[in-house]
Amino acid sequence: MAGATGWTAELISARHSLERSSTAAKVADILRDMVMEGRILPGAKLAEDSIADALQVSRNTLREAFRLLSHERLVVHELNRGVFVRVLTEADVIDIYRMRRALEGAALQFWGASADPGRAPGVSHVRSAVTLGVAAAERGDWDGVGTANMHFHRSIAALADSARIDEIMSQLLAELRLAFHVMPTVRDFYEPYLGDNERIATLVEAGRSQEAVAVLLDYLNRAEDQLLREFASKAGRHSAQADPAST
Amino acid sequence: MAGATGWTAELISARHSLERSSTAAKVADILRDMVMEGRILPGAKLAEDSIADALQVSRNTLREAFRLLSHERLVVHELNRGVFVRVLTEADVIDIYRMRRALEGAALQFWGASADPGRAPGVSHVRSAVTLGVAAAERGDWDGVGTANMHFHRSIAALADSARIDEIMSQLLAELRLAFHVMPTVRDFYEPYLGDNERIATLVEAGRSQEAVAVLLDYLNRAEDQLLREFASKAGRHSAQADPAST
DNA sequence: ATTGCAGGATCGTTCAACAAACCTTAGGCT
DNA sequence: AGCCTAAGGTTTGTTGAACGATCCTGCAAT
Numbered sequence: 191m192a193g194a195t196g197w198t199a200e201l202i203s204a205r206h207s208l209e210r211s212s213t214a215a216k217v218a219d220i221l222r223d224m225v226m227e228g229r230i231l232p233g234a235k236l237a238e239d240s241i242a243d244a245l246q247v248s249r250n251t252l253r254e255a256f257r258l259l260s261h262e263r264l265v266v267h268e269l270n271r272g273v274f275v276r277v278l279t280e281a282d283v284i285d286i287y288r289m290r291r292a293l294e295g296a297a298l299q300f301w302g303a304s305a306d307p308g309r310a311p312g313v314s315h316v317r318s319a320v321t322l323g324v325a326a327a328e329r330g331d332w333d334g335v336g337t338a339n340m341h342f343h344r345s346i347a348a349l350a351d352s353a354r355i356d357e358i359m360s361q362l363l364a365e366l367r368l369a370f371h372v373m374p375t376v377r378d379f380y381e382p383y384l385g386d387n388e389r390i391a392t393l394v395e396a397g398r399s400q401e402a403v404a405v406l407l408d409y410l411n412r413a414e415d416q417l418l419r420e421f422a423s424k425a426g427r428h429s430a431q432a433d434p435a436s437t
Numbered sequence: 438m439a440g441a442t443g444w445t446a447e448l449i450s451a452r453h454s455l456e457r458s459s460t461a462a463k464v465a466d467i468l469r470d471m472v473m474e475g476r477i478l479p480g481a482k483l484a485e486d487s488i489a490d491a492l493q494v495s496r497n498t499l500r501e502a503f504r505l506l507s508h509e510r511l512v513v514h515e516l517n518r519g520v521f522v523r524v525l526t527e528a529d530v531i532d533i534y535r536m537r538r539a540l541e542g543a544a545l546q547f548w549g550a551s552a553d554p555g556r557a558p559g560v561s562h563v564r565s566a567v568t569l570g571v572a573a574a575e576r577g578d579w580d581g582v583g584t585a586n587m588h589f590h591r592s593i594a595a596l597a598d599s600a601r602i603d604e605i606m607s608q609l610l611a612e613l614r615l616a617f618h619v620m621p622t623v624r625d626f627y628e629p630y631l632g633d634n635e636r637i638a639t640l641v642e643a644g645r646s647q648e649a650v651a652v653l654l655d656y657l658n659r660a661e662d663q664l665l666r667e668f669a670s671k672a673g674r675h676s677a678q679a680d681p682a683s684t
Numbered sequence: 685a686t687t688g689c690a691g692g693a694t695c696g697t698t699c700a701a702c703a704a705a706c707c708t709t710a711g712g713c714t
Numbered sequence: 715a716g717c718c719t720a721a722g723g724t725t726t727g728t729t730g731a732a733c734g735a736t737c738c739t740g741c742a743a744t
Contacts, residue, residue, distance in 0.1 A: 269459060
């Protein structure tokens with residue numbers, strides 16, 4: 191680009207590529223991607239032998255990768271039975287949204303109030319996530335809207351400026367993606383909330399954090415309800431033929 | 438139907454007693470206790486060979502135990518260098534207290550408001566933690582006061598009634614115990630806060646959650662400051678001659 | 685329809701081995 | 715002396731094989 195400074199910046203951004211990582215971490219990366227993309231569905235068993243064979247790693251290393259993923263709650267480990275892709279229950283969804291209310295709400299209320307321009311960088315990230323989502327919606331890219339929505343909520347939590355909160359937040363959103371597999375189409379899920387995000391961003395920029403919290407909590411309530419409704423309807427569909435009384 | 442369901446319910450409550458655990462988990466338990474009691478100090482290296490030899494387990498299972506502990510942030514794993522007992526930095530303390538403000542504050546504000554007796558159980562736990570602390574203080578058991586204080590804050594977070602929040606909270610308090618090793622005596626740390634806990638409990642019982650949040654946040658500020666001061670004085674003692682600018 | 689009992693499959697754990705990365709130490713150079 | 719380099723020993727990362735323990739499946743028996 192410009193010159194010498196462009197060099198170093200480029201190098202820094204490429205630094206992660208030479209951050210060595212154990213093969214267990216790489217294996218975990220591969221499996222995580224497949225789970226998140228829905229190529230391995232919740233409830234599926236991850237057999238040690240077949241996966242170790244397919245990836246050409248030893249069972250011991252694969253087991254270390256499993257530990258990493260179970261720590262992220264993407265898989266569950268049952269003693270002597272193996273590991274399975276996590277199946278979210280209604281209780282999980284309720285719990286996750288309860289935590290989101292706590293983290294995002296607190297971030298907005300305690301740290302979103304600083305209206306002075308000195309702490310604007312965090313707020314500007316919120317705004318850019320909103321515009322990103324609007325742009326994606328305008329070109330009909332509902333997958334992009336979903337990604338932007340995640341950015342939005344992560345930027346809300348990031349107002350607290352805490353590495354731990356950021357990490358937990360990413361983990362919660364990753365978990366939720368397991369639940370999104372029950373959604374028939376992502377559009378129905380994300381479309382209603384574009385306006386909410388915009389309103390929250392505006393309120394934060396105006397320093398009216400109390401009102402922003404109110405909108406956020408209302409948003410979380412509706413999103414949670416929608417997910418739970420989808421869960422209930424799916425459960426109904428499944429137990430219909432599992433009912434043994436009709437033989 | 439009434440009789441049969443009573444049976445199974447009782448069985449479910451006793452189910453945990455036959456929950457077997459892997460040897461890796463047992464090894465992690467042993468090491469966790471030693472770290473928490475200060476028998477292994479922060480910064481110490483946990484060599485695989487010697488520990489595996491002492492505990493009579495294979496290196497592989499020991500490494501699985503290490504994963505568990507590093508997930509709890511009690512040890513850190515450096516690639517090709519080994520695992521070390523976590524050394525908390527000032528930045529860590531700041532971050533942990535930021536998270537505590539978010540979780541405990543949100544729990545108190547969003548879920549502590551329910552003054553109806555129907556949701557009293559959670560509030561009663563807060564109260565009993567307070568009386569436990571007072572009793573310990575009266576008999577001079579300052580270790581007991583510390584334990585009661587942890588119970589108190591865990592019961593505050595438990596108002597949210599979320600398994601995830603409970604887990605994170607326990608983890609944060611466990612991490613903080615690593616920092617407490619810098620405190621000369623625990624009494625100086627806990628004594629000033631007995632009154633705060635009592636006041637918070639009373640406010641919660643009265644349904645005045647907004648005021649309770651204020652007291653709690655003030656408490657967290659002071660506790661954080663005290664810890665950071667202790668950190669600074671210790672660092673000063675260590676690097677006194679490393680700073681050539683001041684005379 | 686439930687119970688009891690093989691047989692096979694999978695997991696938990698150990699062991700021994702080797703390559704790779706790290707740390708220490710001894711020389712060699714200016 | 716002080717600094718760089720190279721050799722050697724030590725510890726970690728990963729593998730492959732092995733064996734007991736546990737779980738699952740199918741079939742026979744009541």
